[in-house]
Amino acid sequence: MEFHILCDPKDIAPYVFVPGDPGRAKKIAEHFDEYRFVSDSRGYYVYTGTVDGIPMTACSTGMGGPQVAIGIEELGHMGANTFIRIGSCGTLQDDIMPGDVIIATGVVRSGATAHRYLAPNFPAAPDFSVLTALVDAAQALGIQAHVGLDWAGDNFYGEGSDPTLWEKARKAGVKSVEMEADTLFVVSNFRGWRAGALFACDGTSKEIKPDWGQDAFRQGEENEIRIAIEAMKNIALADKAKA
Amino acid sequence: MEFHIRCDPKEISRYVFVPGSHDRAKKIAAHFDHFHAVSESRGYLVYSGEVDGIHMTVSSTGMGGPSTAIAVEELGHMGADTFIRVGSCGTFQDYVTCGDNIISTGTVRDGGTANEYLPVIFPAVPDYWLTRAMVDAAKDLGLKAHVGLGTAGDAFYAPRDPSRRELMKQAGVVSAEMESDTLYIVAAVRGWRAGGIYTSDGTNKETKPVWGDEAFKQGEQEAIRIAIEAMKRMAQADAAKK
Numbered sequence: 057m058e059f060h061i062l063c064d065p066k067d068i069a070p071y072v073f074v075p076g077d078p079g080r081a082k083k084i085a086e087h088f089d090e091y092r093f094v095s096d097s098r099g100y101y102v103y104t105g106t107v108d109g110i111p112m113t114a115c116s117t118g119m120g121g122p123q124v125a126i127g128i129e130e131l132g133h134m135g136a137n138t139f140i141r142i143g144s145c146g147t148l149q150d151d152i153m154p155g156d157v158i159i160a161t162g163v164v165r166s167g168a169t170a171h172r173y174l175a176p177n178f179p180a181a182p183d184f185s186v187l188t189a190l191v192d193a194a195q196a197l198g199i200q201a202h203v204g205l206d207w208a209g210d211n212f213y214g215e216g217s218d219p220t221l222w223e224k225a226r227k228a229g230v231k232s233v234e235m236e237a238d239t240l241f242v243v244s245n246f247r248g249w250r251a252g253a254l255f256a257c258d259g260t261s262k263e264i265k266p267d268w269g270q271d272a273f274r275q276g277e278e279n280e281i282r283i284a285i286e287a288m289k290n291i292a293l294a295d296k297a298k299a
Numbered sequence: 300m301e302f303h304i305r306c307d308p309k310e311i312s313r314y315v316f317v318p319g320s321h322d323r324a325k326k327i328a329a330h331f332d333h334f335h336a337v338s339e340s341r342g343y344l345v346y347s348g349e350v351d352g353i354h355m356t357v358s359s360t361g362m363g364g365p366s367t368a369i370a371v372e373e374l375g376h377m378g379a380d381t382f383i384r385v386g387s388c389g390t391f392q393d394y395v396t397c398g399d400n401i402i403s404t405g406t407v408r409d410g411g412t413a414n415e416y417l418p419v420i421f422p423a424v425p426d427y428w429l430t431r432a433m434v435d436a437a438k439d440l441g442l443k444a445h446v447g448l449g450t451a452g453d454a455f456y457a458p459r460d461p462s463r464r465e466l467m468k469q470a471g472v473v474s475a476e477m478e479s480d481t482l483y484i485v486a487a488v489r490g491w492r493a494g495g496i497y498t499s500d501g502t503n504k505e506t507k508p509v510w511g512d513e514a515f516k517q518g519e520q521e522a523i524r525i526a527i528e529a530m531k532r533m534a535q536a537d538a539a540k541k
Contacts, residue, residue, distance in 0.1 A: 161424055161427045162405060162422035162424030163422055164420055164422060165421075165422070174466070174470060176419050177407055177408035177419040178407050178470065179406055179407060179408070179423050179424055179448065180422050181404055181405030181422060181424050184404045184430070184434070184446050184447070187427070188431065188434075191427070203427050203428075204427075205422065205424070221418070224417060224488075225421070227488070227490075228417060228421065228487040228488050229487060229490065245448070245470045245471055248469075
């Protein structure tokens with residue numbers, strides 16, 4: 057058995073959603089056709105079920121690189137090979153509002169965990185087929201999504217070691233700010249897995265998680281879950297067609 | 300007038316192909332419906348012409364980050380905002396051989412020039428829509444292309460570290476070339492769109508083997524066709540948005 061995610065490997069699907077929040081893991085599972093609670097250890101809440109007959113798993117990773125790396129490594133040991141992070145984020149851009157969905161095309165590697173795998177000059181980029189499945193699913197569902205760069209770091213409350221870098225990132229078009237996609241993408245590349253990520257924004261470029269944006273954020277969260285499940289379904293179907 | 304690319308700004312299109320090689324610049328222009336030589340200065344060979352009525356430009360960049368950054372900055376000053384690098388590359392993967400094309404989805408930043416713009420933690424990734432246009436164009440033209448990551452660095456002849464080659468192979472990195480790190484980062488800083496497609500002129504074991512030259516030339520023609528078709532679609536989508 058793995059060291060931290062304590063469950064029967066047979067309960068883990070190849071197709072796994074990895075939100076940070078345990079609450080969101082359950083919300084994702086509730087969108088499956090049917091699901092069961094698998095395990096709860098070290099903060100990793102695992103649910104597995106099916107969508108159109110395709111087995112899928114949702115596992116919370118907690119916040120930040122270290123827990124994400126441990127989470128996906130152990131899921132990978134148990135047979136997972138395709139990951140979609142369904143996260144929340146802040147934003148650097150004035151045209152992004154609470155509830156907006158952002159699909160990541162690349163991530164600024166401000167977190168340190170992934171540096172233990174591949175040097176920081178290695179691009180934290182999603183698998184192109186997963187990225188394209190997410191973009192196409194959003195379009196098919198008629199949900200507007202931003203498509204662009206993301207920032208992921210290890211620090212929520214600190215000012216950052218170089219505050220000028222935020223301004224450079226904003227000017228370079230970085231849309232979202234969160235804490236896990238850098239690790240997810242780099243570890244996945246290192247292990248030969250596929251990964252993608254999308255986030256629902258819970259703030260604006262001026263405000264962090266304002267109360268007035270809560271309802272819009274919840275709607276955005278619902279939207280990103282629907283996009284991710286539709287994308288994962290299409291990835292699984294394409295895998296099946298190839299096999 | 301710009302300091303190095305000495306031409307009338309009106310000659311430069313929004314849509315620019317940026318190969319490293321001067322010869323390839325001319326090969327690309329030869330695929331246009333018609334073209335003319337615009338200028339030649341400091342090694343930047345510039346051609347402009349039309350494809351289906353769309354104004355397009357080709358400018359060689361030379362090899363490496365410094366001359367690439369200068370080229371795209373000056374082309375940008377003159378109105379360019381959409382760049383496709385049509386390049387050559389080596390490979391880390393056994394499944395890639397001479398003449399294979401690779402559409403780039405991100406670049407390991409081994410070069411130094413882009414560090415003067417943004418620190419290395421910033422991802423060198425192409426514009427999604429431009430990349431998507433190339434992937435779709437390849438499919439619609441019936442031309443095979445790999446889609447994946449590459450490295451770009453400043454030193455062609457510097458000693459190569461076998462363990463690092465092995466690491467890049469394990470991490471799924473497909474191509475190795477010398478310009479896309481700079482192109483993507485400068486484009487991000489300036490708010491431009493950039494993408495890359497490279498034809499392999501080697502294998503994981505051999506650098507530019509003579510036996511692969513014919514296949515490379517064939518692949519180069521295919522890369523040019525994919526890039527031009529993708530650029531045409533980008534221009535058409537831009538026109539539809541207006």
